[in-house]
Amino acid sequence: MADSGSAPSRADARRNRALVLQAARSAFEEQGLGVPLGEIARRAGVGAGTVYRHFPSKEALFRASVVDRIQLFTDTARDLADAEDPGGVFFRFLSSVVRLAAQNNALCDALEASGETGEEMPPGPERDFGEALGVLLMRAQQAGAVRPDVDLGDVRAVLVGCMSMERRRSGAGGTAGAPGRMTVLMCDGLRASRTVTKLPTQAPDRNETRCEVCAGPVAAARTGRPARYCGAACRQKAHRARERARRVPQASAGTENARLTESARLTEGGRPEESA
Numbered sequence: 001m002a003d004s005g006s007a008p009s010r011a012d013a014r015r016n017r018a019l020v021l022q023a024a025r026s027a028f029e030e031q032g033l034g035v036p037l038g039e040i041a042r043r044a045g046v047g048a049g050t051v052y053r054h055f056p057s058k059e060a061l062f063r064a065s066v067v068d069r070i071q072l073f074t075d076t077a078r079d080l081a082d083a084e085d086p087g088g089v090f091f092r093f094l095s096s097v098v099r100l101a102a103q104n105n106a107l108c109d110a111l112e113a114s115g116e117t118g119e120e121m122p123p124g125p126e127r128d129f130g131e132a133l134g135v136l137l138m139r140a141q142q143a144g145a146v147r148p149d150v151d152l153g154d155v156r157a158v159l160v161g162c163m164s165m166e167r168r169r170s171g172a173g174g175t176a177g178a179p180g181r182m183t184v185l186m187c188d189g190l191r192a193s194r195t196v197t198k199l200p201t202q203a204p205d206r207n208e209t210r211c212e213v214c215a216g217p218v219a220a221a222r223t224g225r226p227a228r229y230c231g232a233a234c235r236q237k238a239h240r241a242r243e244r245a246r247r248v249p250q251a252s253a254g255t256e257n258a259r260l261t262e263s264a265r266l267t268e269g270g271r272p273e274e275s276a
Helices: 002-034 037-044 048-054 058-079 086-101 105-120 125-142 152-170 181-188 232-275
Strands: none
Touching: 002 037, 002 048, 002 058, 002 105, 037 048, 037 058, 058 086, 058 105, 058 125, 086 105, 086 125, 086 152, 086 181, 105 125, 105 152, 125 152, 152 181
């Protein structure tokens, strides 16, 4: 009878633990580490004592709620360790981590905390992630795609900075621009070459006009012809480009005319010498 009574208890405990974890993932994703345990218990439909019975602290519950996500990043990095194009793989991996983590406050807090721990990080998912990321960095540097003076601490700082900036930009609404712009700008600082990556832009609306110089949105003209540039700076750049393009054919034509004139002069001057 004791066994039959303990089995439902163990089943209830497993169910309650799963409910707490599910509620914690949702709450931490929305609010980060600052969410109260009482809020998690309310979402799970259990008492605070039940939460503490399974997880002795909020930090322990937080780690349990994000460990599978960080492990997924780690497994992906390990799978890419021997992929071709190490430089491209490294930058695409960073962009993917930022894109996915920026939407999840819990992941941002966990990765930010792991970046602050430094080399003394204890064994665990965060340390495994750092080691896997370090392998991708080393291969990208060996391929000449990443600056040789960049270390893993630099990459962690860039990763945390990108997540923070992407989250801030996404909170700005329609004025934030396309997702990933800040990540592209930051990652270009890690590149060994001076190649500049084209920034992602938002898809224009069907009736929206884009600047012919910078591709930014152009305010609709109230009267007259439709506006072609977003402001005076781009209008001036376009004017200078037209002037340069106009001068090039003229210079070419002038050079050709001078060449023909000189050729004719030499020809006419050579005839008396031949007759003499």
